[in-house]
Structures are given as structure tokens and as C-alpha cells.
Amino acid sequence: MQKPERHIFICTSSRVNGQQKGFCHSKDGVAVMMKFMEEIKDRELGGEVFINNTGCFGICEKGPIVVVYPDNVWYGSVTPEDVEEILNKHIEGGNAVERLVI
Amino acid sequence: MQKPERHIFICTSSRVNGQQKGFCHSKDGVAVMMKFMEEIKDRELGGEVFINNTGCFGICEKGPIVVVYPDNVWYGSVTPEDVEEILNKHIEGGNAVERLVI
Numbered sequence: 001m002q003k004p005e006r007h008i009f010i011c012t013s014s015r016v017n018g019q020q021k022g023f024c025h026s027k028d029g030v031a032v033m034m035k036f037m038e039e040i041k042d043r044e045l046g047g048e049v050f051i052n053n054t055g056c057f058g059i060c061e062k063g064p065i066v067v068v069y070p071d072n073v074w075y076g077s078v079t080p081e082d083v084e085e086i087l088n089k090h091i092e093g094g095n096a097v098e099r100l101v102i
Numbered sequence: 103m104q105k106p107e108r109h110i111f112i113c114t115s116s117r118v119n120g121q122q123k124g125f126c127h128s129k130d131g132v133a134v135m136m137k138f139m140e141e142i143k144d145r146e147l148g149g150e151v152f153i154n155n156t157g158c159f160g161i162c163e164k165g166p167i168v169v170v171y172p173d174n175v176w177y178g179s180v181t182p183e184d185v186e187e188i189l190n191k192h193i194e195g196g197n198a199v200e201r202l203v204i
Contacts, residue, residue, distance in 0.1 A: 001161065001164075001176065001204050003174060003176065007169075007171070009111065009154065009156070012116075012118045012157075014114075014116035014117070014118065014120075014155065014156075014157060015116070015155075016114045016116065016132045016135055016136075016155050017122075018116075018120045018121065018122040019120065020119075020120040030118045033118055034118075050159070050160070052111065052156040052157055052158075052159065053116065053117075053118050053156065053157040054111070054116075054154040054155065054156045054157075055114075055116060055154055055155040055156070056154075057152070057154065058152070059103065062103075067109075069109070069171035069172060069174070070171055070172045070174050072105060072171070072172050074103065074105065102103050
């Protein structure tokens, strides 16, 4: 299969039992996810960039968490307002957004 | 922060709205996740190997999906019975389980 060039994982505190609670969920993790989805569609990056919501990364105090593979770059305290900068600088520009790296 | 050596993502069809439906969920994705958690605990790999449940990867017909980064190895049709082989050969042995690769 065709693998994505970059794969973005966003914690939305998705529990396997369907529960919707957790730090990233309470801190707008879902809004961060939605903003990524919207921007990736607008920029027509869908073939190159995959996106997934996830359950807890276990570092809630640094949330909302966004992880980009295969780069292995971990971002913390991400807000919907940070999404365009991550896409511009990192995903399209190739340089991690250092101020958000944890 | 200390990053994991390997990061395993397992589709449990976790929707951001808490809905629990989808192919991987119906095909025991949650049982695959639980088996990985149990084995990683038993093998005391918790510091080196991270594990997350995810929402849909968009390739449901190949599910349940398991993705290992930074290796960028994608597995399909994974059952709870396959988990030990993935851990033995791939995570501890360094070689992907070719029969499950998609």
C-alpha cells in the first residue's frame, strides 16, 4: 500500500470503551483534530499526510499532544491556532515548530 | 522528554465523538489492543514501547490495522493471536512479520 509521507497523531483522549474524558479532550484536543482535518483538505495534502485521533499518550500534563511520524517530533500544549504554523513550517516546510516541541 | 524506541498504534475505531463503531472495532481491534497492553506489561517493555489506540486509518477492508513507528511498518488483519509474534519477531527481534504486512 501507499504509505503517507507524514502521519500526524492527535490525542483526543479517545478511550477504547467510548468514554470521552481526559486532559486532551478537555483542553480542545478534538478542535485541534478538526482544524488539522480542515487544513489538510484545503491544502489538498490528503494523499501525503495521514491524520489519526488517538487515546492517551500518558503525558497529559503536556497536552494536548500531537506526534508526527516518521519524524518522531512530539508537540505539547497545542491549540487550534497552532495548527497552521505546524503545517506551514513543519509539514510543508520541513522544520519542526521548536516552541511547541516537548 | 524520553521518547519510546517503538510506538505501536492500534485501530479501535475510536471516534472523536465517543461512538464505538467501525470495522476494526467490530473485528476485535480492542482485544488486539488489550493483548498488546498485557504483553508489554508482562515483558516490562513499558519504557521502550508506547502503545496507543486510534481512530480510523481509512483502510478498513484491511483491518484490524496496527502501525509501528518509526519503522513505518503497517500490519493488517491482526488478531489477538498475532500479538505475541509481532512482539517476538519485530519489537524484540527487529524483523517485521512479513505475512501480516500490508
